[in-house]
Amino acid sequence: MSTLPITNIIRKLRFEHNEMTQQALADRIGVSRQTVLAIEAAKYSPSLELAFKIATVFNLSLDQIFQYAPGD
Numbered sequence: 071m072s073t074l075p076i077t078n079i080i081r082k083l084r085f086e087h088n089e090m091t092q093q094a095l096a097d098r099i100g101v102s103r104q105t106v107l108a109i110e111a112a113k114y115s116p117s118l119e120l121a122f123k124i125a126t127v128f129n130l131s132l133d134q135i136f137q138y139a140p141g142d
Contacts, residue, residue, distance in 0.1 A: 078136045080110045083128045099123040 084090040092106040099106075099120060108114035109124075116124065125132050 074112050074115055075140050076115050076136055076138055077112050078109065080106070080124065080135065083130075083135065087128065095124075095127065098127050 080095070084092070084095060092110070093103045096103045096106045100123070101120065105114065109116050109120075121132055121136060125135055128135065
């Protein structure tokens with residue numbers, strides 16, 4: 071699986087929020103731990119709804135968490 075042009079700072083945010091585990095985040099947003107892992111590694115793009123759920127957990131806007139860097 072290749073890396074997507076969408077990156078994020080979810081891992082950093084988890085650690086800034088009392089070292090939240092991937093499982094704890096997954097439980098809060100209603101997905102599996104493996105899904106959180108894939109999103110963090112830029113191997114999977116979350117749906118818009120899921121991206122908003124993640125933003126809500128961290129009380130940030132989408133553009134503060136996700137960055138889009140298209141290739142050439």
